[in-house]
Amino acid sequence: MIRMSEVVLPGHPDKFCDQVADAIVAECYQADPRAYCQVEMSVWSDQVFLTGGIVTREPLRYALADIVRATGRRIGYAAPNAIVADRYQVHDSVCQRREDPRTWTDHVNDQCISIGWAGYDAKVAWLPPEHYLAHRLGTALAQSCRNGRLTGQGPDGKLLVRLRESTDQWQVEQLLVTIQQLPEIALLELTARVVDDLLETYAQLRINDRRWTATFDDIELLINPNGVLLNGGSDGDNGQTGRKLVVDYYGPRVAIGGGALSGKDLSHIDRAGAYAARHAALHATQTGA
Structure with a gap:
């Protein structure tokens, strides 16, 4: 059976929006x-749009525009990158109210379908192996x-994994990486560095789990196959909160309910339900269901 999965790096415009939305939730919890909190963000070029609602008894410490720019700087949108977060023009339409938020957070005021999944074992974090591999490799590239x-x-980039699964064997067939780069580095040099990071991470996986049967030399590697990528992030594509749900959940072979996780306080059923469903799936799998 052919299995595929994908992750994006922190500078991908959709994931940038997710991180800003979650940073706003965290700031709301600092205040109260x-x-x-229910906030969404969209971005294109140097234009950021914030919508939603916030209710806290105390004011936030930081303006939402400052949170946008600080998050951008943290993930790497700063010189000499093509994107500099301090240049973002933030259009803030978020309704902020100063009153007791428990009117909204002490009960569930929405409905959703929540799907929890767990399988395999702890060596792949109870995830589909292709999704686990994509996350491990993507995390390694982001850290690098x-x-x-x-x-x-x-910091923008994507990684796509293709493997062939049979019984207890996972034969990785292809890794496709697209990553934003600085103009000072040659594409061949970038490729060599990416390959070294992938090799180190994959080799460690094979040491710990013999089910990864392919040697690294067996894997087809495609690194920036369309050539040099300089203007990534919001200069290359528009971004929106909640558009990477398959990445956030379990990969493309597991259905999702459709509710986004980012930008919502923990009383929202989309978020609470997703966590509860995953917890229930883990419990069932680990106890022999």
Whole structure:
């Protein structure tokens, strides 16, 4: 059976929006442990749009526009990158109210379909192996962009995994990586660094789990197959909160309910239901269901 999965790096415009929305939720909880928050963000070029509602008894410490820019700087939108977060023009339409949020957060005021999934074992974090592999490799590349051999590259990027599963064998067939780069680095040099990061991470997986049967030399590698990618992030595509749900959940072979996780306080049934369903699935799997 052919299995595929995908992850995006922190600088992908959709994931940037998710991170800003979650940073706003965290700021709301700093102001009020019972805070109500439902916020979404969209971005294109240097234009950011915030919508939604916030209810806290105390004011937030930071303006939402400052949270947008700080999040952008943290993930790597700063010089010499093509995107500089401090240049974002933020259009803030979020309704902020100063009153007791428990009117909204002490009960469930919505409905949703929540799907929890767990399988295999702890070696793949109870996830489909292709999705686990995509996350492990994507995390390694993101860390390398922050303080490794890829420092300064990214932060936008995608990684696609294709493997063939049979019984207890996972034969990785192809890894496709597209990653934003600085103009100073040659594409071949970037490719070599990416390959080294992938090799180190995959080799460690094989040491710990013999089900990864393919050697690294067996895997077809495609690194920036369309050529140099300089203007990534919101200069290359528009972004929106909640558009990477398959990445956030279990990969493409597991159905999702459709509710986004980011930008919502923990009283929202989309978020609470997703966590509860995953917890129930883990319990059932780990106890022999």
